[in-house]
Amino acid sequence: MPLTTLTRRCALIAAALLLTWNAPAMAASPEPLPQPESGRVERLANVASQHVDARHVDVWLPENFEALKAAGQRFHVLYMHDGQMLYDARTTWNKQAWNVDRTVSRLMREGRLPPTLVVGVWNNGKYRHSEYFPQKYLAHMRPEARELLISKGLQNKPQSDAYLRFLVQELKPLIDARYPTHTGPEHTAIMGSSMGGLISVYAMNEYPQVFGRAAGLSTHWIGGFEPNSHMPLAAYVYLRDHLADPASHRLYQDHGTTELDALYAPYQVFVNQIVRDRGYTEKGAQANFMTRVFEGTGHNEKAWAERLEIPLLFLWGAR
Template sequence: MKRFITLALAATLGLGAPARAADPLPLPAVESGRIERLENFPSKFVDARHVDVWLPEGYSPARRYQVLYMHDGQMLFDPSTSWNRQAWKVDRALGRLLQQGQVPDTLVVGIWNNGRYRHAEYFPQKFLPFMPADLRERYIREALQGKPLADAYLRFLVEELKPAIDQRYPTLPDAAHTFVMGSSMGGLISVYAMNEYPQVFGGAAGLSTHWVGAHRPNATLPLAAYRYLQGALAAPEGHRLYQDHGTTELDALYAPYQPFVDELVRERGYREQGAQANFLSRVFPGSGHNEAAWAARLEIPLLFLLGPR
């Protein structure tokens, strides 16, 4: 069991963990639009961290913008400032879609992860009651470092950060124009955010969503996720959900787990076909578990979440 916990932790600490809010990093360089940084944004729920806001080309306070909140904010734009020299290159993908008129005006809020406590903030807290007591206690102690923080992190997003963004920028603040996206553990917390706050987030996307919860096949963590989803998945009305995974690196583990999530989503009433389609799940053969892989397919979830209804 200790090996299981160790592997679960190792599987989820790599994405941006070395970067901290206090690091004297420059603003990311972008090819499209510009970045404004809310430095060390304070919170009474979680540790302060940087928030990078991407404003598209032609940004004007006279226009109104839908908002995409993205996790692992230090990995989104500029590979030269990320710990592994990779990035999602969100400005390029979304900039192209905006220039082509495929999505309405949108700005991106990139929330930096908390390094050491990334796993504690991104692991959905309400999965825990569905785990056996002995494994749950050890998981909290060792993988979550003694304090589950996902619910506090979501309160930070909903009660502190979103109101500040809506006050500072000309946003469309309703759920129909507010979305959340992440990869791996960031995919988990994105789906969790829409489920816990369906009145706030009208859509969620998880790329390489880490339903397996560890670095090897297991039943305990996916079953906890499934049982939570069965009772808590946001109603399909007014919501969109995107899921995907590759087939190499850590993503090679995902094939047995994502299809069951897909079935739960379908049973909830989400539709994959027709004018009212609000669910999309994709597999990308040969794609791995890294920012370059997510950048290569980013336009697909962006268009699905943000495109016209």
């Protein structure tokens, strides 16, 4: 397929995804509570913030949570974006889900993952892009490209720094007070896909004392819906100067080869080199970086669910 045709098709798919991802994000209450196959979900409804709009937070607890808690167990915590897409396909707009409960439960039963809670933070509808696009990239963009992105893509309201303040200053203290968590960065990870991958990497770099692990699946380095240089270049400059210390952090990156993921390869290759130049390594017992390409997979929850085990085990597990 010619590149121009592929680009147009990917742009149409991406535009549809943007509309559909945004549409259900903050619909009128009550939204259905996800019913996972394993464990249970507790909803922290309309969590208020001084920094961003209120939104639901769906916390997944393993099936033996109460017994473990009574025995004094403390839990690792995985923060995930697009929280309405994580646990139950019956409640999502596209009838797909990450099935996080299924994978985490199995890995814990097998003794390959420590006891873990998942904090699913709902996205904010039409402001999803605004909250997930790393704000400090803007300073490294050409003025005309920056102004266009802010007005069209970010709704004239760049909010990623405010969103991270919500996560770090408000939500994490709430989670740590409500549940028996390990609170240190080595026990705290952040993960997302597409724009959620961008904000996850940004979160670890902006708050390395909070997030010791980050994973981006199908990370959307192009920032928009067509190949371009200005947004990836801004990301490269930021990453070059701000990547978290490899001595105390782990980073996971991947992408597929179809749908929107078909555009990612050249950008991810350069990100990988920046990460290696910073001192991250993929080799041996000290490996703290993993990057993967999944041939024939696309930009959807089904694809991310099928490979979720890989980043989870890299971040915390017995590999």
